Amino acid sequence: MTTAMNNETAVASSxxxxxxxxxxxKVARYDPEMERLCxxxxxxxxxxxxxxxxxxxxxxxTCRRCVLDRDFLAQGRIxxxxxxxxxxxxxxxxxxxxxxxxxxxxPQAFNRSLLLNAIxxxxxxxxxxxxxxxxALRADLAAGCWTPSWTDHGFSHQLRVWENETxxxxxxxxxxxxxxxxxxxxxxxxxxxxxxxxxxxxxSEKQGLPASLAQEIVALAWEIERxxxxxxxxxx
Ligand SMILES: [Zn+2]
Numbered sequence: 001m002t003t004a005m006n007n008e009t010a011v012a013s014s015x016x017x018x019x020x021x022x023x024x025x026k027v028a029r030y031d032p033e034m035e036r037l038c039x040x041x042x043x044x045x046x047x048x049x050x051x052x053x054x055x056x057x058x059x060x061x062t063c064r065r066c067v068l069d070r071d072f073l074a075q076g077r078i079x080x081x082x083x084x085x086x087x088x089x090x091x092x093x094x095x096x097x098x099x100x101x102x103x104x105x106x107p108q109a110f111n112r113s114l115l116l117n118a119i120x121x122x123x124x125x126x127x128x129x130x131x132x133x134x135x136a137l138r139a140d141l142a143a144g145c146w147t148p149s150w151t152d153h154g155f156s157h158q159l160r161v162w163e164n165e166t167x168x169x170x171x172x173x174x175x176x177x178x179x180x181x182x183x184x185x186x187x188x189x190x191x192x193x194x195x196x197x198x199x200x201x202x203x204s205e206k207q208g209l210p211a212s213l214a215q216e217i218v219a220l221a222w223e224i225e226r227x228x229x230x231x232x233x234x235x236x
Contacts, residue, residue, distance in 0.1 A: 014077060017115075018129075018197050019122040020190065021072045021084075024060035025114065027095070031055055065091040066177060071186075073193040074118045075200070081111035082118075085197050087189040088181055090173035092200060130198055133191035134216045141223055148224045149234040151183040155192075156221035165221075167214035169199045183234040192217075 034055045041050045060069040068088035076082035085092050095114055096107040140146035148156075155175045163171040172192055176184070195213060198204050 019118040026058045029059045075197040082115035085193040087193045089177040130194035151180045156224040160221045
């Protein structure tokens with residue numbers, strides 16, 4: 001029994017998870033300007049009772065490309081530092097990227113706990129995968145349960161025509177980060193982020209996306225483009 005449970009736990013912890021972080025994540029950000037100000041105050045002999053500003057502030061973590069501050073997909077195994085994927089523009093990074101974050105504790109522990117918390121929120125069930133998410137969108141579109149937006153149409157046109165139906169990280173990112181990207185349907189954004197996450201896995205780097213997923217994304221793009229323009233939601 002114990003062995004079975006251990007095996008189960010081992011399988012669960014070795015599984016790569018893709019879970020959404022929907023709320024802003026506050027991180028301690030080091031502000032070099034404030035540190036310079038502290039030095040200036042310290043060296044100014046005319047200041048009798050110096051008051052030093054804080055050099056570390058809590059700020060919401062943002063995507064460095066589109067500055068979105070929520071709705072990131074976190075990917076990794078339990079105990080890993082996650083890869084974050086922005087559902088706005090497809091950018092990827094680990095939470096402590098760029099050296100801007102100076103955390104009072106251990107940055108790696110912070111990253112790991114970010115993924116653990118997101119997994120705790122998502123539960124231990126299986127995560128929706130990109131293929132299922134795209135297939136569900138195609139079914140919703142065919143059934144009339146989902147009406148794409150002008151931005152969804154722009155994504156489709158970019159991917160199909162300008163990217164020549166190539167489904168890789170760069171083509172997906174360019175197709176996602178078009179004017180009006182905030183109007184893209186959340187379900188489409190999330191499915192694309194899941195696909196980009198898959199493409200970042202070492203085995204996908206060698207083999208590319210499973211052909212079935214790439215075909216499904218292109219098929220969805222065709223179907224979105226066929227929606228009459230007057231029926232699209234949002235504004236162009
Ligand atoms: Zn972004």
